[in-house]
Amino acid sequence: MSKFDSIRPFYDSEVNQALKEVASHPMMKAIMNFTFPDQRDEEWTEQLLKTHSIRDFQINFIYHSVRKVLDISSNGLTTSGFEQLEPNTAYLFISNHRDIILDTSLLNATLFEHGLLMTTSAIGDNLVKKPFLRTLSKLTRNFVVYRGLGNKAMLEYSKLNSEFIREAIFSQNRSVWIAQREGRTKDGMDLTQKGVLKMLSKACESLSLEEYFLKLKIVPVSISYENDPTDVLKMPELLAKAREETYVKQKNEDFRTLMSGIMGQKKRIHISVGKVLDQEINTIFERENSVNKQLQALVEELDRVIVRNYRLWPTNYIALDLLNQTDEHREHYSVEEKEEFQARIRKGVEMENAVAVRNFLSMYANPVIHKEKMHLLAP
Incomplete structure (x- = not known):
């Protein structure tokens, strides 16, 4: 046994057997159907069972899943x-x-x-x-x-x-x-x-x-x-x-x-x-x-x-202005972007709960505040 057995990923020699054990699992089927919607289950299963290394699994399957997630x-x-x-x-x-x-x-x-x-x-x-x-x-x-x-x-x-x-x-x-x-x-x-x-x-x-x-x-x-x-x-x-x-x-x-x-x-x-x-x-x-x-x-x-x-987005500046009840950073966002962000808050946060609203806004505003405190924002 390797001393790392309790924490390590699979060795390549273990990959094929592991894939055989999970190929029919409902979650694997869901991942593959999401990633390859035009393929029949038999097609991706055949390729999956021919896979013998982590790199091949990542490149031929997971990479495509990630690109699909980005797309949608x-x-x-x-x-x-x-x-x-x-x-x-x-x-x-x-x-x-x-x-x-x-x-x-x-x-x-x-x-x-x-x-x-x-x-x-x-x-x-x-x-x-x-x-x-x-x-x-x-x-x-x-x-x-x-x-x-x-x-x-x-x-x-x-x-x-x-x-x-x-x-x-x-x-x-x-x-x-x-x-x-x-x-x-x-x-x-x-x-x-x-x-x-x-x-x-x-x-x-x-x-x-x-x-x-x-x-x-x-x-x-x-x-x-x-x-x-x-x-x-x-x-x-x-x-x-x-x-x-x-x-x-x-x-x-x-x-x-x-x-x-x-x-x-x-x-x-x-x-x-x-x-x-x-x-x-x-x-x-x-x-x-x-x-x-x-x-x-x-x-x-x-x-x-x-x-x-860290890349700052309009949402970061909008949140900071809403938090401080100003429009100091308005050059970083449009009226439409502000309205969209405010709708996001109303949909997800109890507006009568002032602490919840402040926490939500702070989550987005803090990256700007952090940069300002570290003097990392352009003047």
Whole structure:
């Protein structure tokens, strides 16, 4: 047994058997009928059962599913920065995180289109409790990050995750995607948790921390959706937080959010990747002499790049003006766009609940506020 068996995706040698086991599953049938509406079930099933690697499954099936999702639920995907990346080179992508499935799916589709290595991606264990979803996640090269464990088990799995990431990048020449924080950003404030970098540092072994971070080739990723398809679904948790209450998820809430994120209307989407943080890491380690300060400085650099490269949409400026009851940013949106956004609020939020309305608007306004606080907006 591999020490990574509890978290790793399938090996290619396991792919065909796994596909045979789920080929007739209703959810696989739904995915394939959605992706290939003009094919008979026998046609895609025949091709599925001839598939023997994760890459073939991703390219021949999942990539087409992602393009189909974009066609029906968005006004298109634009990208920037990918021309800076080198083919056949493994990177550690540290990304803001807005949608459970699409963030990594869209990144991998873009990497594939640019002839770059696709990723193995972190996914919370709460999202793969259903056997089919667990199998599908392993077929799309996800590795599991366990949540809600005791301190001892959490430390053990944190070290295991860090070693898996090291193994993927250094030994398998496989890029890795991880979120900048545990879970998705609910309030629009994309902030890196220092714990993510602490987790990574557990596998530096014989290398100095500076050498290790340089060798990981850390690339910040910013993904922005004009409309968050799960905005209304985030309201209960944000309201509980505002009341200083512990939020308890409803049964199947994660699955409903997952499906809403995939199929909900997003309008425009943009993904931007920054440059490898090599000079920045050198500067940080020259300037700071304690590990704690080095990690904090790297957190701040990741935040700066992710926020700088985040694409602001009319919805962000509209929300900020509605929040402040001004028209200060009116040059960034049209009257029609404002009316459309206000209709979206009325449809999804109880307008008499002032806290809910404020939370909804803040979710969209915070990216602008964040850029302003970090002095990253053009004058």
